[in-house]
Amino acid sequence: MAVLEILHYPDSRLRNKAQPVKHVDDNLRRQVEDMYETLYESQGVGLAATQVDIHLRLFVIDVSETRDQRQCVINPEIISKEGTQYELEGCLSATGAYDRVERALKVRVRGTDLDGNVLEFDAEGLKAACVQHEMDHLNGILFVDHLSRLKQERYRKKVSKLMAVKE
Numbered sequence: 001m002a003v004l005e006i007l008h009y010p011d012s013r014l015r016n017k018a019q020p021v022k023h024v025d026d027n028l029r030r031q032v033e034d035m036y037e038t039l040y041e042s043q044g045v046g047l048a049a050t051q052v053d054i055h056l057r058l059f060v061i062d063v064s065e066t067r068d069q070r071q072c073v074i075n076p077e078i079i080s081k082e083g084t085q086y087e088l089e090g091c092l093s094a095t096g097a098y099d100r101v102e103r104a105l106k107v108r109v110r111g112t113d114l115d116g117n118v119l120e121f122d123a124e125g126l127k128a129a130c131v132q133h134e135m136d137h138l139n140g141i142l143f144v145d146h147l148s149r150l151k152q153e154r155y156r157k158k159v160s161k162l163m164a165v166k167e
């Protein structure tokens with residue numbers, strides 16, 4: 001197992017649209033194990049494959065306090081949405097950005113697990129926001145894209161200043 005390197009804004013690879021998973025092999029299983037390790041090490045609630053430079057449609061989540069409710073969804077789809085919420089989000093690929101994003105309050109998710117079984121579940125609140133956030137990653141979208149133009153511009157400048165300091 002290994003902790004994978006997470007891509008950071010403004011890395012253009014975060015803009016790739018992930019491709020459907022055609023079959024699950026041992027290599028992909030290993031990558032998913034590494035994604036869990038990366039998720040727990042970085043204390044996130046979700047991680048999309050895109051963030052670790054794997055451009056396949058899958059994500060892992062664990063929104064539990066106890067960090068023992070891992071779930072991997074392959075070829076995820078949101079089949080229904082209900083209500084709205086407007087809660088604070090952060091992203092492991094967008095350091096230093098925290099803001100409220102409008103999301104559906106409840107979603108119904110369909111996909112498959114690593115064994116090819118159909119998976120279908122309801123998510124609400126943080127878990128629902130997280131699923132929508134991870135689905136966005138698979139489509140090359142970051143949560144900062146949902147913010148106002150002004151906030152996006154401020155964030156872009158903040159990051160370029162931080163990068164200038166590093167060099």
Ligand code: GNR
Nearest residue numbers: 044045046089090091092130133
């Ligand atoms: O750790 C994370 N927290 C979070 C909080 C609210 C809504 C979504 C998230 S996902 C984020 C981890 C991450 O960047 N996943 O892509």
Ligand code: NI
Nearest residue numbers: 090091092093
């Ligand atoms: Ni994210």
